[in-house]
Amino acid sequence: MNRRKFVTHTVTSGAGLMLSGILAGAAHKQEPDIYTGNQKQPFMQEVLKYRKIDAHAHADENQYKPEVNLDFADRLGIEKLMISNFIRPFSEGRPDDFRTRNSFTIKCMKDHPGRFIGTVALNPAFRKESLEEIDRCRDAGMTGLGELYNQVKIDDPLYYPIIEKCIDLNWNIMMHSPVGHSRVKLYQSEPKNISLPEDFVSIAKRYPEALFQFAHIGGGIDWEYACKVLKDVPNVFIEVSGSNNAAGMIDFAMKYVGEDRLVFGCDYSFYQGVGQVFSANLTDAQRKKIFFENIAKRLKKAGIHVN
Amino acid sequence: MNRRNFVTRGAAGMAGILMSSPLTGRSAPLPAKATTLPGPPSFDLMKEVMKYRKIDVHAHIYWTDDSPETQLDYGRRLGIEKQVISRYLDVMPGTPEQFRKFNDLTIKAIKKYPDQLLGGFVLNPVYQKESLEEIKRCTDAGMIGPGELYYQVKINDPKYFPIIEKLIDLKMIIHSHAECQLGVGGYRMKYNGYKQPNTSIPEDFVDIARRYPEGIFQYAHIGMGGDWEYECKLFREYPNIYVDTSGSNNAENMIDFAVEHLGEDRLFFASDNSYYQGVGRILSANLTDRQKQKIFFDNYNNLLKKGGRGVD
Amino acid sequence: MLIDINAYVGHWPFMQLKYNNCAALVERMNKYGVETSVISNLNGIFYKNTQSANRELYDELKALGTHRKRFIPFAVINPTYAGWQYDLEECVKKFGMKGVRVYPKYHDYEITDPALVELVKRTRDMNLPVAFNYKMVDSRQRSWMDIDYVAYTPKPEWTLKNIFPIIKAVPDAKYMILNVTNSMQLDAADAALFKKAQVLMDTSGRTINDLDSLLKTQGTERFAFGTHAPILDYLTGMLRIESLRPAEADARVKELLRSGNAKQFLGL
């Protein structure tokens, strides 16, 4: 497929809109282009052509309803969503809280078999309970950690036993990223213990065999800053979700981290999540990697076969 | 040396380059046929400087011992024939006693250097009678009109009306300090508290110029730190407002912009004692020799002639 | 021969500029007899990721063909932004840049920030100059979205005192101080240190009005022709040199100011 074309085959039908004369006194140096406009394109056919796993999704009973998730997923051809019911910022994240949350995730998986891949929320401040929760959730069919929040920094020694267990299980570790460095300083409302891109680098270097996923570069962080910091840590995936579909973000990320480390996600901003991938300057093969193959490979290591 | 290249407005090949670049924020592509000289021919700047007769219509003298000799030395260095000097009234409240003392300094200087200095007087319309008397005293002493009037009273304040009417009778150029709301004093009139509240602003000039269409107004120093684009755009429709180009800022394109909006007849060369910038910004503008000569000398001198005060 | 040590291409957000690309600048240089210009990209002052600006400049020069050698490109580096060490390497080794421009006020860090000290030490070790300026535009007519170092307020524009701490911190680096528009006063001890430092100042700033005296107090080797174009007019910086009288600067000194000092300092 042509890199510069949205779809290979375009249908040309009829005359274009003639706006000539709008500009009084316009003098032209060139003759009209052969472009006649009105090329109705089979957008949805192209959108639905790609298999997709949303590597950043949420489910709960209020804000992120499973049914809404699935409605968007069907609309946009997203096969599976990696959901979590994350521990809310500024809450203590006690074991009974994360257990309840994970149980809801397990219920979603059961209610909609084959659509949701549940990821585990936990708080390493409660080491024993967190390690037990990994086992409980794994037995219930969940895979990977996510979306970890701000209770403990990702490179805090409290995380070491958790990360070591994930290494044994080949589990993906997805953690929230901050709204940081945009205005030189960290965004003021950011909670304490938020993990910075630099913290991801430090833990990824300590555990080069661990599989990290840096969440939502479209979620409010300075994505140029983040990509530059995370340039040389091959075991960190950069996941592109968020409500900001900044033009050029994926192209920039491609340059710094490359097609093998970028993964598609929506974080409940479905249009932007899908739209920006089609808008980026990517080949067919690159789109496939980002939408599906990169994360599928990781899931496979953990024993989840999506093919 | 390629003199023609320097003096011709819009040298071939320039026009295309000028427009395209700002759109992208990057540079335009190289023009199809660029000059391919190994090195540029040398350019005799001082010859160009000395080519034009010049009146510096906005300069000041100081209370220091080296004044006005230092100012005169700059003038000689840069081929400035005459400077219109004043000792602006930078004191409050600006009593008659004060402005008389200030004007005495100017009178002393012009008596000493009658061929090089033209005197401008200062006054304060709060003291109407004394100000009108001062006009007479200073005119008798050989001054050519008001120097840079200052911030005691706004130029469009009714207190100024009798003064302005007198100056119109005498066919004098009414020169006043001003600051632009988009710039000096704070953004959009949110004065920052470090400025005198009665400082004239461009809108005040428009107001007074409309009231007295026969008055000749000199808006001081568009290079002084106000927003010159704002000023020039605002004055476009008021032919009796002239701008002097003085100030310490020699923004590229300021002169070109002012000529585009006000025409070549409404600009005066001036330094406000920033002599290098004063000369440099006019020489580097895309103007013809004739246009430069008008700005350096003729425009102002023609107005002086109206009052019988021409210098040639 | 004339070398302009302070010119730019690129965009100033708050005002339309003319002559702000290499091709237009070459025309300007040819017209006024300037052989070579040190340039950097204005966009680097505002882009959070300054490397985008350095790459733009590199690409533009590459496309310029034979005129490329008329320019000496400087990189814009923000030492508080991620990846700057890598950017610096790329600018020097791949893009062939010959010095660094820094903008502490625009990039919002202190002159004594350890990151800046590290950057200056690196440039010193590469024998490259690092350039500071007093200001880019007159604060009095700035856009309200521009930085708020404003003359005559409690947060005034910079003077030499604001730049000096970095020279004190890394006294053996090479410094360019450009658009000298405010006071050059330092207290006695600092002035002595400043005099010993390798410093080159350009003639574009409005404080350089009594160049004659400055040559006497600072020395003839510390000044060089600069325009600050296309923000300031092209000729005033030149006029300050050309209008020196023979008693103030003989032919040799004028040649130093026109190009000799720049050549020596930049190792041309």
Next chain:
Amino acid sequence: MLIDSNAYIGHWPFLRLAHNTPETLLGRMKEFGTDASVISNLNGIFYKNTQHANDELWEAIRSKRIYTDRLIPFAVINPVYGGWRDDLEQCTTRMGMKGVRLYPQYHGYEIATPSCVELVKRCRDKGLPVAFCLRMVDSRTSSWMDLDKEWTLKDIVPIVKAVPDAKYLVVNVANSMALNTEDMDLFRKADLLFDSSGRNITNWADLFKSFGTGKFCFGTHAPILDYFSGLLRIESLRPTEADEKTKAQLRSGNIKKMMGL
């Protein structure tokens, strides 16, 4: 037919943009089958004297026939800057611009300040739409030198109230669209369109219920936002949610009607 109601050329100071020239924008339009785009010059947001930006836009568009055919220019006017009435005249007569973009946040005035009301009335009398955006970029990720506040739909209310019979375009609806009953009624009655580029254009069922299908149009907010998401919101509507006629209105019908194309 597909008309993009919200695109730009020009420079964004804080981030290097791609596709920000007429040539590269046209490339995007061809790629996605966009027949025409409403564009303005980003430089007008930051230049104190916005007229330079309008001159640049005009020069750029008339440099090629195809630009004149495909690009619909909007002027950027700052009603608190010297000479704006003259600028507006020049833009809408000599330069043939078809609408006006206003940036109260960037130009530093209140939306219903008297000179802005005067400007909107002048546009109304000329039959030209005025466009406001809720934000240009995410304030969290932009430069520390950029604005730190964003608007919600409520912030547009005062001007619609002041001049209820003008034509309005509200673009990049990235924040809350909540309005009280009275204001909602005002907006429903107004000749007003929202473009599809903003992140708050998510739940069509609610949006159609609140405002009706006649109040929306395709917009990209390119080259700041990605080119496709605004379109995807429309194209992925199911037949049960919007029939072909409604989709055609969203793609171009509504904006054509407003602009009289």
